[in-house]
Amino acid sequence: MFYRKNNISSEIDWLKGHTYRIQLHEFDDDSDLYFLKPLLQNKRIVFLGENGHGVAEHSQIKTKMIKYLHKELGFRVLAFESSFNDCSLCFYQQDQLDARQWMKHSLFKVWHTEEVEMLFHYAKETQLSNHPLILTGLDIQPASSDHITGKFLVKVFSNMDKTFGEKIAALEQEMFYQYANSRNPSISKKERKRKCKEWMTLYQEFLFLLDKNSLELQNKLGKDAFLLVNRILQNRMSLMQMISSHFVKAIKIRNKAMADNISWLAQEMFPNEKIIVWAHNGHIMKQSGRLLGFPSTFSYLPPKIKEFSYTISFFMYSGQAAENNRSVYEVRQPGQDSIEFRIKQAGHEIGFFDISQQRKVPQNRWLFQHTYTMHEGKQLNLIKPSACYDGLVVCSKTSSPNYINLD
Known part of the structure; x- marks a missing residue:
């Protein structure tokens, strides 16, 4: 003792x-x-x-x-x-x-x-x-409850074409509904997964649109803003993947996505x-x-x-x-x-x-x-x-x- x-x-x-x-x-x-x-x-x-x-x-x-x-x-x-x-x-x-x-x-x-x-x-x-x-x-x-990101995306894509702005506005509205109801048992997991896969495809289309018009958009928005739009859309795709997954897998997707954002900040947005x-x-x-x-x-x-x-x-x-x-x-x-x-x-x-x-x-x-x-x-x-x-x-x-x- x-x-x-x-x-x-x-x-x-x-x-x-x-x-x-x-x-x-x-x-x-x-x-x-x-x-x-x-x-x-x-x-x-x-x-x-x-x-x-x-x-x-x-x-x-x-x-x-x-x-x-x-x-x-x-x-x-x-x-x-x-x-x-x-x-x-x-x-x-x-x-x-x-x-x-x-x-x-x-x-x-x-x-x-x-x-x-x-x-x-x-x-x-x-x-x-x-x-x-x-x-x-x-x-x-x-x-943000004020949908700051959605409004920004609508503004960016409306400047390219009014139809693009309307399309991403509807997409953002659907995304927020699914996110708010991601654990609602009245929505079948199979149906949620189907919808999220569909919306991931739509966000991917907007990424293709960015790439196709990259020079024009970088001149109009500036390089940093262009990079930010690209990253925002990739985050939206990860979010769709997260809310369509079971609990443990959703946590893994979120942790991986947050790590990717840290890496992107350190290597792309703020390398110095x-x-x-x-x-x-x-x-x-x-x-x-x-x-x-x-x-x-x-x-x-x-x-x-x-x-x-x-x-x-x-x-x-x-x-x-x-x-x-x-x-x-x-x-x-x-x-x-x-x-x-x-x-x-x-x-x-x-x-x-x-x-x-x-x-x-x-x-x-x-x-x-x-x-x-x-x-x-x-x-x-x-x-x-x-x-x-x-x-x-x-x-x-x-x-x-x-x-x-x-x-």
Whole structure:
């Protein structure tokens, strides 16, 4: 027993020497994030996770980190786990929107919060500088209730021919109906699959039309806008494939499509920019098969992108969080063998711990073994931290977001 107590004491002392404090009450002072510079200055993509979408502190910490990465390390592109299409188009229209409207039309409702709105105010401020923060997305699912992407496509193809505009308007209307009713049991799976296959063919026809008129459209729209239209249509095809598939296959299609969007952003749209990705821990996990039962978004990325990436997962030890439907729940406190309990022993309300540069010693062997963690503060899971993430953030106590009703 004496040996075990002595071992725990040694582990805690080691953690205190390797865990950094993040302070939220000093939100506008980012000097406490100095430890990020040597870890991230040579990285191309930084992935910021969250242990559930309804955690106020996670959004606050990530906003603080994003500001630091943007100002100090030259990261200019922020890609949300939200609609690639709507986020990308909203950025080009943001001069006509205030921060709240920009957030509303870009992001899923789970992020319509006061905490995330602070990020959009910051992004607004940067647009007047020589170093604006560019907001885009990853997901193939639509976010805007104002059908921003559909209106854009109608405008593009109507300029080619009025009939093309009418045809894609009808196609977008059908797509939204099928998406909204994708889990409606009254619609037969066979019929949905048939319709989605038909609409994929129609979206493919518009891709052929783009290719056929590429020179004319690039001159009219500009190269970036032309590339964006092409990517939007490919995302629509992936969405059709997703909503016509069973649950697990649909998740795989979505994760693969989000990875393809990250690759496209890094290689095609912003080949010379550093990128920040905001997504759930499950999406940014480097090895996920045994835990999730299917590959994560990160798993699908090409090796050359993985090599220059750094993934930071976020966890919570106690407090409250919210479901995607905004209902609040109590976080279950994990036991002494968990990631959360261990990092908490360093004595910080919010602690950051780097895994990527650690070598196995008796005090940190848990990093290289299967260790308990509480998925979304509700469900006990086993992960091997060193195989899944590069860094960890643990909040001793969390709260649910301050939601904004934007309907």
